[in-house]
Amino acid sequence: MPHQVSVFAENKPGKLNRVTEILGKNNINIRAITISDTGDYGIIKLLLDKPAEGNEYLQNAGIASTLVSIVAIIIDDTPGSLHKATSILSSKNVNVEDAYGFTIRGEDRAVFVFQVKDVHATEKILKDAGFTIISDNELYYL
Amino acid sequence: MYLDEKIETMSRNELNTLQFDRLKKALNAASQTRYYNKFFSDKKIDVSKIKTLEHIKDLPFTTKHDLRLSYPDGMVAVPASDIVRIHASSGTTGKSTVIYYTQKDIDHWANQIARAMYATGTRKEDVFQNMMGYGLFTGGLGLHYGAEKLGCTVIPSATGNSLRQIQLLQDFNTTVIHITPSYALHLVEVIKENGINPHDLSLKKAYFGAEPYSQATTEKLENLWGIDAYNSYGLSEMNGPGVAMDCIHKKGMHVVEDSYIVEIINPNTGEQLPDGEEGELVITHINREAMPIIRYRTRDLTRIIPEPCECGRTHRRIERIKGRSDDMIIVGGVNVFPSQIESVLMNIPEIGNNYVIIIDRENGLDRMHIQVELYSKLFQGDIKALKRLNKDIVEKLRAIIVINPRVEFMEPGSLPASEGKAKRVIDNRII
Numbered sequence: 001m002p003h004q005v006s007v008f009a010e011n012k013p014g015k016l017n018r019v020t021e022i023l024g025k026n027n028i029n030i031r032a033i034t035i036s037d038t039g040d041y042g043i044i045k046l047l048l049d050k051p052a053e054g055n056e057y058l059q060n061a062g063i064a065s066t067l068v069s070i071v072a073i074i075i076d077d078t079p080g081s082l083h084k085a086t087s088i089l090s091s092k093n094v095n096v097e098d099a100y101g102f103t104i105r106g107e108d109r110a111v112f113v114f115q116v117k118d119v120h121a122t123e124k125i126l127k128d129a130g131f132t133i134i135s136d137n138e139l140y141y142l
Numbered sequence: 143m144y145l146d147e148k149i150e151t152m153s154r155n156e157l158n159t160l161q162f163d164r165l166k167k168a169l170n171a172a173s174q175t176r177y178y179n180k181f182f183s184d185k186k187i188d189v190s191k192i193k194t195l196e197h198i199k200d201l202p203f204t205t206k207h208d209l210r211l212s213y214p215d216g217m218v219a220v221p222a223s224d225i226v227r228i229h230a231s232s233g234t235t236g237k238s239t240v241i242y243y244t245q246k247d248i249d250h251w252a253n254q255i256a257r258a259m260y261a262t263g264t265r266k267e268d269v270f271q272n273m274m275g276y277g278l279f280t281g282g283l284g285l286h287y288g289a290e291k292l293g294c295t296v297i298p299s300a301t302g303n304s305l306r307q308i309q310l311l312q313d314f315n316t317t318v319i320h321i322t323p324s325y326a327l328h329l330v331e332v333i334k335e336n337g338i339n340p341h342d343l344s345l346k347k348a349y350f351g352a353e354p355y356s357q358a359t360t361e362k363l364e365n366l367w368g369i370d371a372y373n374s375y376g377l378s379e380m381n382g383p384g385v386a387m388d389c390i391h392k393k394g395m396h397v398v399e400d401s402y403i404v405e406i407i408n409p410n411t412g413e414q415l416p417d418g419e420e421g422e423l424v425i426t427h428i429n430r431e432a433m434p435i436i437r438y439r440t441r442d443l444t445r446i447i448p449e450p451c452e453c454g455r456t457h458r459r460i461e462r463i464k465g466r467s468d469d470m471i472i473v474g475g476v477n478v479f480p481s482q483i484e485s486v487l488m489n490i491p492e493i494g495n496n497y498v499i500i501i502d503r504e505n506g507l508d509r510m511h512i513q514v515e516l517y518s519k520l521f522q523g524d525i526k527a528l529k530r531l532n533k534d535i536v537e538k539l540r541a542i543i544v545i546n547p548r549v550e551f552m553e554p555g556s557l558p559a560s561e562g563k564a565k566r567v568i569d570n571r572i573i
Contacts, residue, residue, distance in 0.1 A: 006523025006524070010556065036525055041551050043525055059518055059519070062518060062554050062555045064517070065523070066523040068523040068524070
């Protein structure tokens with residue numbers, strides 16, 4: 001199962017700057033990024049080509065960061081594709097806690113990444129429904 | 143003019159004799175208690191050697207720490223059956239400071255407050271609305287009993303519920319209130335928001351207490367409310383409110399010297415300072431049967447005003463409290479030590495060792511917010527978990543410090559480090 005790196009950030013200017021500087025300096029590539037903001041603080045979610053390494057660099061720099069398991073599937077980059085996946089999740093009562101996506105370079109396919117409570121069970125539900133689950137290594141190099 | 147002319151205007155010589163007589167009694171009573179008995183013998187103090195009032199300086203200080211060590215009843219000087227009431231204040235370790243009273247002590251306390259209220263012009267015809275906390279806190283019940291003794295109509299409205307307070311003020315033509323200055327600032331705004339001109343109320347005067355505030359705040363409040371405000375000083379260790387109060391001239395608070403011996407000391411050396419010099423107030427309670435307390439270090443900074451007051455009372459005055467000789471902060475009338483907050487935070491693994499306490503005043507109400515750093519290694523990457531953690535910290539803090547702080551998470555390394563003299567408290571209030 002793949003991982004994203006979640007980073008705690010105060011709600012203030014420069015919060016991204018420190019993170020991107022450390023990752024860039026250490027030659028870690030950011031595939032996708034999203035920020036969840038509560039008003040007081042936020043959590044930056046990063047899809048990195050080397051998540052474990054990236055997380056370590058951030059932690060060593062004293063940043064509150066951690067690896068979080070995620071589910072990633074491939075969907076067609078067409079209208080209604082995401083809906084197929086979400087309706088299965090909804091019918092199986094799986095709550096999506098956070099989600100983001102990105103398209104794959106030069107292809108008409110996209111990646112849908114999301115956080116759920118039970119990663120294994122969710123992967124199985126989607127697999128059974130015919131979706132392609134992306135494994136750890138695949139995801140970061142798409 | 144005076145409720146008890148003999149006591150209030152007695153000559154300094156007579157007062158000294160009375161004080162010495164009561165000091166001897168208090169020392170003898172204290173020596174019989176479990177705590178002071180050991181305390182005096184450990185420090186090789188022979189109370190029979192105290193031959194004059196000046197010798198009081200040879201006695202050791204009692205501190206809040208001693209009161210905690212004596213918990214629950216190590217300083218009680220009468221049989222348990224003679225106790226009619228206890229009051230308590232919150233403590234660092236969860237242990238409170240408990241104060242005991244006999245019926246006679248309650249009566250003395252009520253009398254001295256009645257005297258002080260009378261000295262500000264309050265009479266039995268007045269309607270007294272007591273907007274102080276009732277319960278273990280001494281602020282509410284202290285003035286309640288004093289006002290009843292004086293014969294006022296007492297409305298025990300306690301704190302909060304501003305709309306009901308306003309209704310009571312209007313419907314019962316309240317003439318005197320007892321209130322914290324911060325709540326007075328808030329309440330006057332609510333009154334105006336409700337389309338009422340505070341100057342149209344029957345209110346004539348207010349007693350301010352339980353928290354420090356400046357002369358400027360007093361004057362501002364007098365103008366906003368259209369009243370005369372009188373300072374009141376007290377602390378639960380010395381009964382509660384009524385240790386010292388302004389008279390009608392509002393030029394310093396007369397200490398009830400027939401019940402208390404006050405000294406000013408240098409807080410660093412413990413050395414007694416002459417009248418007029420600023421230092422820490424030390425008080426000996428010489429008129430309480432249940433719990434005599436000798437040379438209690440209040441940690442409050444003030445000075446004794448040596449000049450006689452134009453009201454004719456011979457009891458000396460102290461100036462409004464200037465600050466503290468320790469790091470105690472008073473938030474919305476509640477005493478808080480940063481060490482109490484620290485003891486809670488240090489036991490929460492998900493946060494680091496550094497913290498900053500920020501106090502603000504918004505719409506007249508004190509707000510505390512505490513910045514803490516997340517500990518990077520235990521970060522779970524989850525907003526829900528952070529919210530749970532936040533709630534958990536707030537609840538643990540509230541259990542210790544009684545008030546409800548806001549807790550703000552900060553990035554690791556963003557707060558001043560705990561080594562050295564980091565500034566832990568930022569008080570933005572203009573008092």
